[in-house]
Amino acid sequence: MPEDDLLQRLRRFQEDAFPLHADRFRELVDDGQHPATLFIGCSDSRLVPYMLTGTGPGELFLVRNVGAFVPPYDGSWGYHGTSAAIEFAVLNLHVHRIIVCGHSHCGGIRALYGGVPAQARNLNAWLALGRDAALPVAEPGPEVLRRTEQRAVLLQLERLMDYPMVRQGVEANQLTLHGWHYVIEDGQVHVFDVASGQFVAASEAGHAGTGPYPTHVEVKPGAA
Numbered sequence: 124m125p126e127d128d129l130l131q132r133l134r135r136f137q138e139d140a141f142p143l144h145a146d147r148f149r150e151l152v153d154d155g156q157h158p159a160t161l162f163i164g165c166s167d168s169r170l171v172p173y174m175l176t177g178t179g180p181g182e183l184f185l186v187r188n189v190g191a192f193v194p195p196y197d198g199s200w201g202y203h204g205t206s207a208a209i210e211f212a213v214l215n216l217h218v219h220r221i222i223v224c225g226h227s228h229c230g231g232i233r234a235l236y237g238g239v240p241a242q243a244r245n246l247n248a249w250l251a252l253g254r255d256a257a258l259p260v261a262e263p264g265p266e267v268l269r270r271t272e273q274r275a276v277l278l279q280l281e282r283l284m285d286y287p288m289v290r291q292g293v294e295a296n297q298l299t300l301h302g303w304h305y306v307i308e309d310g311q312v313h314v315f316d317v318a319s320g321q322f323v324a325a326s327e328a329g330h331a332g333t334g335p336y337p338t339h340v341e342v343k344p345g346a347a
């Protein structure tokens with residue numbers, strides 16, 4: 124491996140990969156970006172939104188954080204990068220859909236059950252956004268973690284609906300919400316279906332969204 128592998132990769136991109144997409148990038152610069160999708164995903168390195176959705180440059184407006192959490196629209200007006208991205212995507216870019224994508228083996232969800240160093244004060248505070256998804260067990264097994272990951276996605280959809288511009292878009296049928304749980308080892312997304320209150324494997328699901336609107340997405344007790 125070369126001493127500065129990253130520099131080599133940058134050069135390789137510009138020389139080899141970029142020319143294949145140069146026209147598309149030119150277009151995106153001249154006409155601006157018009158992504159149809161806001162993708163809110165966990166920061167986990169194993170979640171690769173472009174691969175998962177078969178998309179390329181200009182198609183996804185991406186925001187990622189630990190756990191794929193959505194901060195509350197609570198008037199605190201802090202430095203909420205994710206909230207700012209949601210507002211920009213809906214009000215300026217006029218996206219048609221918002222995906223919230225959690226995943227299997229999520230360290231952020233696991234951290235809801237402990238193991239976060241006290242020094243990680245920001246992380247500890249951030250995890251509050253997933254707390255309500257946690258189940259009352261001290262040592263979660265794989266099934267509990269899976270359920271917590273899915274419940275967390277629903278919590279975020281709930282919070283998204285508290286953003287006035289999101290709610291208005293959904294109620295006007297201009298915006299759809301998509302709650303996804305990606306199972307890394309299967310290469311399969313499970314889509315939350317609001318009608319059945321279940322996550323359904325994409326191979327069997329009738330649609331990629333949470334389903335019929337304008338009804339509000341409710342987190343049903345016991346769902347997921």
Ligand SMILES: [Zn+2]
Nearest residue numbers: 165167229230
């Ligand atoms: Zn994660």
